[in-house]
Amino acid sequence: MSTVDTTLDRPARTPRRSAPRSTLTRSSGLALGLAMTWFSLLVLIPLAAVVVTASEGGWGAFWSTVTTPQTAAAIRLTVLTAAAVTVVNVVMGPLIAWVLVRDRFWGKSVLEILIDIPFALPTIVAGLVLLSLYGNDSPLGVNVANRRPAVFLAFLFVTLPFVVRMVQPVLEELDRDVEEAAASLGASRVTTFRRIILPSLAPAIAAGAALSFARGVSEYGSLVLLSGNLPFQTEVTSVRILSSIENDNVAGAAAVATILLVISLVVIVVLDLIQRRVAARG
Amino acid sequence: MSIEVSGLNKTFGDFVALDDVNVSLPKGQLTALLGPSGGGKSTLLRIIAGLEKADSGSVTIEGVDATDLPAQKRNVGFVFQHYAVFKHMTVAKNVAFGLEIRKRPKDEIERRVAELLELVHLSQFAHRLPSQLSGGQRQRMALARALAVEPSVLLLDEPFGALDAKVRKELRDWLRRLHDDVHVTTVFVTHDQEEALEVADEIVVVDQGRVEQVGTPDQLYDEPANDFVMSFLGDVTHLGGLTLRPHDIELDATPRLAGGVEGTIARLVRIGFEVRVTVHTVDGDEVSVVVTRAHARSLGLAEGRTVWLTPAAGAAVVPRMVLAG
Numbered sequence: 155m156s157t158v159d160t161t162l163d164r165p166a167r168t169p170r171r172s173a174p175r176s177t178l179t180r181s182s183g184l185a186l187g188l189a190m191t192w193f194s195l196l197v198l199i200p201l202a203a204v205v206v207t208a209s210e211g212g213w214g215a216f217w218s219t220v221t222t223p224q225t226a227a228a229i230r231l232t233v234l235t236a237a238a239v240t241v242v243n244v245v246m247g248p249l250i251a252w253v254l255v256r257d258r259f260w261g262k263s264v265l266e267i268l269i270d271i272p273f274a275l276p277t278i279v280a281g282l283v284l285l286s287l288y289g290n291d292s293p294l295g296v297n298v299a300n301r302r303p304a305v306f307l308a309f310l311f312v313t314l315p316f317v318v319r320m321v322q323p324v325l326e327e328l329d330r331d332v333e334e335a336a337a338s339l340g341a342s343r344v345t346t347f348r349r350i351i352l353p354s355l356a357p358a359i360a361a362g363a364a365l366s367f368a369r370g371v372s373e374y375g376s377l378v379l380l381s382g383n384l385p386f387q388t389e390v391t392s393v394r395i396l397s398s399i400e401n402d403n404v405a406g407a408a409a410v411a412t413i414l415l416v417i418s419l420v421v422i423v424v425l426d427l428i429q430r431r432v433a434a435r436g
Numbered sequence: 437m438s439i440e441v442s443g444l445n446k447t448f449g450d451f452v453a454l455d456d457v458n459v460s461l462p463k464g465q466l467t468a469l470l471g472p473s474g475g476g477k478s479t480l481l482r483i484i485a486g487l488e489k490a491d492s493g494s495v496t497i498e499g500v501d502a503t504d505l506p507a508q509k510r511n512v513g514f515v516f517q518h519y520a521v522f523k524h525m526t527v528a529k530n531v532a533f534g535l536e537i538r539k540r541p542k543d544e545i546e547r548r549v550a551e552l553l554e555l556v557h558l559s560q561f562a563h564r565l566p567s568q569l570s571g572g573q574r575q576r577m578a579l580a581r582a583l584a585v586e587p588s589v590l591l592l593d594e595p596f597g598a599l600d601a602k603v604r605k606e607l608r609d610w611l612r613r614l615h616d617d618v619h620v621t622t623v624f625v626t627h628d629q630e631e632a633l634e635v636a637d638e639i640v641v642v643d644q645g646r647v648e649q650v651g652t653p654d655q656l657y658d659e660p661a662n663d664f665v666m667s668f669l670g671d672v673t674h675l676g677g678l679t680l681r682p683h684d685i686e687l688d689a690t691p692r693l694a695g696g697v698e699g700t701i702a703r704l705v706r707i708g709f710e711v712r713v714t715v716h717t718v719d720g721d722e723v724s725v726v727v728t729r730a731h732a733r734s735l736g737l738a739e740g741r742t743v744w745l746t747p748a749a750g751a752a753v754v755p756r757m758v759l760a761g
Contacts (some may be wrong), residue, residue, distance in 0.1 A: 329518070329520060331516045331519075332520045332521070332522065334520065335516060335581075336522075336533070337506075337507040337508055338486075338487070338507050338512060338513070338514040339534035339581070339582075340508050340538060341537050342508060350522060433524055434524065
């Protein structure tokens with residue numbers, strides 16, 4: 155046994171968790187500088203400006219703005235609907251991706267393209283499509299205009315591709331051997347999915363869910379037509395922000411925007427934690 | 437008999453992968469399915485494991501008709517060429533998987549995993565992830581995982597095919613010793629005749645979906661059933677109407693033996709201790725002969741010299757296959 159031992163079992167160096175040493179050279183330093191400038195101009199400075207504007211009136215003003223009944227109702231509606239839609243996507247997305255990757259059927263390539271339509275369509279066009287299908291003159295006899303399901307439907311429509319498109323490439327790369335190995339060890343299809351496939355898909359599902367949630371929270375164009383923007387009923391935060399600005403209340407708009415920012419950040423962090431938990435489950 | 441396969445047929449579209457295959461594999465043996473790529477040997481193994489369904493025919497494992505049993509119920513261990521590790525689980529968790537599925541008590545699982553990791557020499561790697569292991573170590577982990585459920589048969593599909601030559605040779609020796617310790621009926625697929633001859637108790641030669649010959653390494657090498665088996669198991673050359681091995685030809689500088697075929701040395705290549713001689717005979721054959729360095733020197737062989745060739749006494753020969761066209 156000694157031959158195998160000495161040549162194969164030499165303990166590999168244990169990966170240490172230390173602060174990564176900088177590998178910057180002059181050119182990569184330049185690239186980093188450029189990337190940071192770009193990132194700052196486009197993201198960091200505008201975000202900071204929003205937070206600064208929101209805090210101009212102090213904590214009290216900020217808090218009273220976001221807790222006015224109408225604003226609070228809008229935030230609650232937006233966040234809860236985005237969360238519900240994300241849950242639906244987390245279930246449906248992998249399912250659609252599975253069908254697209256694993257099954258062969260007539261019309262598959264058409265379906266592939268259809269999935270992307272919510273991406274490609276200008277959101278106001280999506281809004282128009284939804285209005286003509288589910289509005290007052292619905293040919294389907296489904297009228298959700300000016301009611302909360304309209305918001306849900308609009309969110310669902312625009313966020314459909316996110317989880318599907320994140321999961322699909324990962325599923326394609328997945329080794330079929332691994333599933334066969336699990337089967338030959340006695341695992342049922344359900345067990346194999348839960349313990350072998352799902353952990354591999356978890357990061358992609360989480361990323362798709364984060365995108366889906368963020369998109370839902372920020373959605374405007376696709377729902378304004380169908381939802382009717384009724385205060386306390388179907389008014390979402392993006393609409394609330396717009397009306398604040400139209401009423402010359404920039405600080406109020408920024409306050410709501412800041413709340414959305416914080417919520418999105420929290421959701422992304424939470425999803426990442428869940429994802430790590432699922433991916434490490436053995 | 438541990439595995440009985442009878443009348444197995446399998447096609448993929450127009451391609452015939454298995455054509456009426458009948459094989460019986462005795463209990464406790466290490467058997468190699470040997471043949472060229474695309475010859476159907478992997479398909480045969482996968483059908484035995486239940487990972488592929490045959491078009492017709494039956495598979496019996498340990499006396500139980502397994503033809504319609506799903507892979508989960510066959511109690512076979514399967515080892516894949518590319519390891520098929522569960523990436524997100526530690527080495528110990530990988531090995532424990534089959535036992536956890538079977539809901540064995542925790543302490544039993546722990547003990548069994550420790551035993552198996554000991555057996556495959558990976559004890560100190562129990563808490564590593566597979567990505568931190570070398571290819572050879574991953575394959576040994578896969579083997580431990582397959583053995584954990586105490587399978588009635590162990591099937592290995594080109595188990596060393598993805599490893600480099602040195603590791604492959606080490607693992608080959610190790611598999612042989614492991615089998616001598618564990619004694620589980622083992623079938624492995626390989627296209628490497630050296631691997632099969634060195635490791636297996638019995639070899640099943642498969643080509644174009646058919647079993648060409650079944651026998652011990654010695655039987656196959658010394659009494660090949662046909663030209664294909666002969667040429668697949670080692671170098672061959674043709675002398676007169678016969679196919680035989682280059683080292684089974686007597687080469688003389690004078691017509692010493694009756695029936696010697698006269699020829700001229702066209703090429704001499706020395707490789708280490710052996711000398712490969714290419715002879716053009718008066719019959720128009722190009723014959724390769726291998727002699728030792730010492731023998732070549734004592735005969736004073738040189739390019740252009742006339743020599744006489746005779747099949748050695750006791751040489752394995754088969755009639756030369758006449759190829760159409």
